Amino acid sequence: xxxxxxxxxxFLQIKTAVFSVVQERKIKILEILILSILPLxxxxxxxxxxxxxxxxxxxxxxxxxxxxxxxxxxxxxxLMVYIGLxxxxxxxxLLM
Amino acid sequence: xxxxxxxxLLIITICIFWAYYKKGILAGLFAGVLLVSSFxxxxxxxxxxxDQTLALYALIAFIFFYSDYKNKVFDSAVIAGIFxxxxxxxxxxxxxxxxxxxxxxxxERDWSKLKKLLTGFVIGVFLVFLVAFILFGFDALKSVFxxxxxxxxxxxxxxxxxxxxxxxxxxxxxxxxxALLVREYYLPIxxxxxxxxGAYRDRITRNLxxxxxxxxxILALFVVxxxxxxxxxxxxxxxxxxxxxxxxxxxxxxxxxxxxxxxRKPDFLFTVKARIIYALACIVFVFISxxxxxxxxxxxxxxxxxxxxLIISMVYPLIPLLMIGGLMAIEYWQPRILVLLxxxxxxxxxxxxxxxxxxxxxxxVRTRVDYYYSAAPLLNQVPADEFSIYVxxxxxxxxxxxxxxxxxxxxxxxxxxxKNIVFITDPKLLTVDNIKGKLILTDNPALIRRxxxxxxxxxxILWKNTTLTVMQLP
Numbered sequence: 143x144x145x146x147x148x149x150x151x152x153f154l155q156i157k158t159a160v161f162s163v164v165q166e167r168k169i170k171i172l173e174i175l176i177l178s179i180l181p182l183x184x185x186x187x188x189x190x191x192x193x194x195x196x197x198x199x200x201x202x203x204x205x206x207x208x209x210x211x212x213x214x215x216x217x218x219x220x221l222m223v224y225i226g227l228x229x230x231x232x233x234x235x236l237l238m
Numbered sequence: 239x240x241x242x243x244x245x246x247l248l249i250i251t252i253c254i255f256w257a258y259y260k261k262g263i264l265a266g267l268f269a270g271v272l273l274v275s276s277f278x279x280x281x282x283x284x285x286x287x288x289d290q291t292l293a294l295y296a297l298i299a300f301i302f303f304y305s306d307y308k309n310k311v312f313d314s315a316v317i318a319g320i321f322x323x324x325x326x327x328x329x330x331x332x333x334x335x336x337x338x339x340x341x342x343x344x345x346e347r348d349w350s351k352l353k354k355l356l357t358g359f360v361i362g363v364f365l366v367f368l369v370a371f372i373l374f375g376f377d378a379l380k381s382v383f384x385x386x387x388x389x390x391x392x393x394x395x396x397x398x399x400x401x402x403x404x405x406x407x408x409x410x411x412x413x414x415x416x417a418l419l420v421r422e423y424y425l426p427i428x429x430x431x432x433x434x435x436g437a438y439r440d441r442i443t444r445n446l447x448x449x450x451x452x453x454x455x456i457l458a459l460f461v462v463x464x465x466x467x468x469x470x471x472x473x474x475x476x477x478x479x480x481x482x483x484x485x486x487x488x489x490x491x492x493x494x495x496x497x498x499x500x501x502r503k504p505d506f507l508f509t510v511k512a513r514i515i516y517a518l519a520c521i522v523f524v525f526i527s528x529x530x531x532x533x534x535x536x537x538x539x540x541x542x543x544x545x546x547x548l549i550i551s552m553v554y555p556l557i558p559l560l561m562i563g564g565l566m567a568i569e570y571w572q573p574r575i576l577v578l579l580x581x582x583x584x585x586x587x588x589x590x591x592x593x594x595x596x597x598x599x600x601x602x603v604r605t606r607v608d609y610y611y612s613a614a615p616l617l618n619q620v621p622a623d624e625f626s627i628y629v630x631x632x633x634x635x636x637x638x639x640x641x642x643x644x645x646x647x648x649x650x651x652x653x654x655x656x657k658n659i660v661f662i663t664d665p666k667l668l669t670v671d672n673i674k675g676k677l678i679l680t681d682n683p684a685l686i687r688r689x690x691x692x693x694x695x696x697x698x699i700l701w702k703n704t705t706l707t708v709m710q711l712p
Binding site for chain 2: 178187189192
């Protein structure tokens with residue numbers, strides 16, 4: 143009787159160990175698969191959107207000066223946007 | 239195209255999985271998000287630039303140098319040396335990679351590592367020459383050297399001026415050193431970032447930022463010492479890779495520490511399941527955000543325009559302040575939860591913002607080079623080995639005559655010598671002394687006849703909507 147209990151607990155331990163290894167490996171594979179999506183997103187955008195970029199006849203269509211008159215913002219908002227622009231210039235262009 | 243796709247993909251994949259190997263899924267995720275949403279990386283993704291190859295080799299050399307990997311044949315420092323040689327031979331700023339290595343060796347007093355690094359470097363140099371010899375032969379190697387030496391003479395006499403070429407300032411004077419210091423791309427920002435996030439505390443992040451600063455510092459040195467003809471923003475590329483990795487590992491290390499001073503018991507957010515769901519959510523945000531940036535670039539480039547959605551105008555100034563404030567709070571309190579919120583903010587905003595800027599930058603460059611690459615192949619159709627060009631539609635700026643160089647380097651099917659083609663920018667120069675050969679390619683035959691009354695119209699060549707005529711002189 144005690145032998146049977148000992149055996150079954152040993153089996154249980156082995157089963158738990160095997161399952162935990164399998165589980166761990168499954169998680170690792172899942173993590174690797176998830177992380178692999180990011181380079182694929184990069185490839186998709188760069189070689190789908192950027193490369194297929196139409197040659198615009200007027201390049202200024204994308205590069206409108208930030209001081210375009212008539213923007214519906216008051217002085218303080220403009221100042222805020224200006225500060226934001228400068229800070230974001232520094233921050234995004236370098237870091238992100 | 240395929241070459242640069244592979245290089246870019248390798249850089250991003252190596253960064254993600256190295257960070258994953260070091261600090262788990264969140265570190266890999268952060269590295270991926272920061273790189274995929276980086277302005278410089280997106281902007282340069284479709285051009286073949288030496289900086290990307292340099293960055294790839296530098297990254298591999300860095301990883302091997304600071305790893306404990308050992309092989310029966312090679313030590314990791316030897317492999318690092320080989321890749322350092324490849325880095326240096328990719329482009330001259332590659333020598334910056336020696337700075338962090340040498341300083342680490344001196345600080346750790348590990349002289350055997352120096353010996354291994356130099357051994358690897360010598361092997362790397364030998365491999366570079368061997369491959370060049372096998373692929374291009376001895377004569378090509380000799381001519382590369384002669385060109386390098388003649389360029390070297392120019393290199394040390396670099397004078398130049400401050401010039402604005404497109405969107406990039408070109409720096410090559412001591413006075414522009416000040417401009418370097420106040421511009422966003424260079425040294426002070428790297429210093430402030432490393433201090434802001436306390437990256438100097440951890441060995442990995444310290445070394446990563448140190449490598450980044452070495453690449454930035456060497457550019458500043460080139461400028462101060464007059465050793466560069468042009469120092470432009472592209473050269474910052476390797477530094478961006480290293481600093482993005484540094485930031486990703488720093489943020490992951492905050493999560494590792496497990497402090498939660500702001501909220502009680504947020505452990506349910508850090509279970510395996512929760513991490514996977516969080517990673518997937520960030521990836522979805524990156525995808526949607528990049529798509530928005532690419533579809534509506536002007537909304538991010540010009541937040542004050544009438545057409546820009548009000549929500550973007552409103553959050554625009556707040557986001558960078560939130561980000562810098564967030565980093566300061568992360569460094570001060572070190573809360574795990576704030577790191578998660580910070581990276582969600584980055585995943586939502588940064589790809590749209592940087593994607594928009596990168597997309598418009600690529601668009602501008604493609605517009606600019608469109609003329610060269612559409613016009614240059616047509617020169618093959620001019621039936622002579624010596625001719626002149628006066629095409630008013632091709633005279634766009636002071637660089638318009640580069641079409642001849644583009645032709646000779648990429649499209650020259652008949653091996654016409656560059657010196658046998660003259661690009662005339664002013665009709666007053668249409669004289670016998672200035673032109674070459676008996677043919678003039680033009681979009682204005684009447685004007686050519688005014689200067690050469692006996693000229694006869696020959697072959698017609700269509701360039702976009704313009705008909706070009708080859709005029710035969712008597």
